[in-house]
Amino acid sequence: MQVIDLAMRYGDKVALDGLSLEVARGSITAVLGPNGAGKTTTLETCEGYRRPQSGTVRVLGLDPVRDRRALLPRIGVMLQGSGAWSGARAVEMLRHVASLHAHPVDVDLLVERLGLADCGRTPYRRLSGGQQQRLGLAMAVVGRPELVFVDEPTAGMDPQARRDTWALLEEVRRDGVTVVLTTHYMDEAEQLADTVHIIDRGRLVASGSPTELTRGSQVSTIRLVVTRPFPPGAPASLTAALGPDVVVRLIDELSLVVTGPADASTLARVSRWCEEQGVLPESLHLGTRSLEDVFLDLTGRELAV
């Protein structure tokens, strides 16, 4: 799949501003960015719902608008939001979509794999948000497509549903299906994706594997969680204790993150500071740069806006 120099605007609002990216066959590719970055517009243009205003899109070598009829059976689409009759029962809906394909996946197996068996006879409108999303994912993969587009597959899901969804996407990829997903969760991108495209304000700001994106500097993070709230002025006094190379960011009253050279002497100074301040560390976690840090570095803004 190829997107070349795609630009889209709605009225005055620029949704995509010369976006180019590629997706390799058989990979899981995450399009990562904050809300409003242009993720859904990108996906809907690749799915043929929107005609590119300028630029080129090719999916499986086809033009999604001109060759739509030839393309549709070969792709699976999971929309953000519903996409089912409110009165249709969960399994009934999935069977219907399956019946539109020549060689659908066994519906019972899919229902079981996604934990939808308990709500199989529940009308769509009474399913929980997570159940609706899992049904949406099932509808996207049931036709044995070559490529699936999933838009925010786990937004608002509980942890178990999230793990089921991730496991299914990994299985789908293992069986040779290309997966393109949008997300604003960096843990989702880190966990699942072979390639991550970070987009912001309709432009590509970085591409690479999660490791490539997070490697490449000595900077690491130390996350400190304590048992009682920090005393007032804690960030300033910790910064003074550690020197000018580090940045201290208070997360909440019980935890903070130190970004800088995470060497033994920094660790020792952090624990000495705790002793001086009379706070007891509950955990001291050493980490490398996360995708969130990468995004912050590239755009100067937090990802979860």
Place this chain on the structure above:
Amino acid sequence: MSTFTPQPGAAPLHRMIAAQALMETRLLLRNGEQLLLAVVIPVVVLVGGVAGSERVGLSFSDPAVDMFTPGVLALAVMSTSFTSLAIATGFERRYGVIKRLGASPLPRSGLLGGKVLALLAVEVLQALVVGGVALALGWNPQGGPGAVVGALLTALLGTAAFASLGLFVAGALRAEATLAAANLVYLLLMAGGAVVLPRSAYGSFGSVVQWLPSGALGDGLRAALLDGHVAVLPALVLLGWTALGTALTARTFTWE
């Protein structure tokens, strides 16, 4: 081959249309309000009309049940192909069903074909119920090829005309507005559109309502089932409305 190994392909078109028609029919019949609109109201109008005209001593050239039944059948066609279809399609747009199906192998023609078959299936059910009640009330319809051809032709053309107008409303308005408009138009046409009562009951206004799709549908079915012949003008009027509705729908309908 593993579970998800790609093996893409659309089902044959006839199978897709059959699946779509079956699904839509089930959903139409599952919905309580739709069932009220489709079966209960026409039966109430039929029984009420026949009983009421006897009580107030209203007299027509034909027995009341013979006069009312074609009109009530026309009302049933109108309720399904216009009101039910518009409301269902309005909410399909709202809930992203049409968008979802737009990404499936089902082509637009298949979606439309499925909808039309579902409408016809519901109309057959309605005709069985209304016809059954009418026969129990002593209905004595015209037989012969003119009656059969006239009734089927008018019902099909009426379905086409009202369905194209219903899709136009559903495509142009939001779901709630569609719900209100489709019900309002139904009530207005039921009262003043020469569906149930013949045009002669409307006085000089009767020459206007023959150009409405409701009047044409009622006229056509009365001509067939009361007089046993195929009425040409109502058929042409319905064709005209179909052309208008189709053109409007094609210009305005969006899947979102």
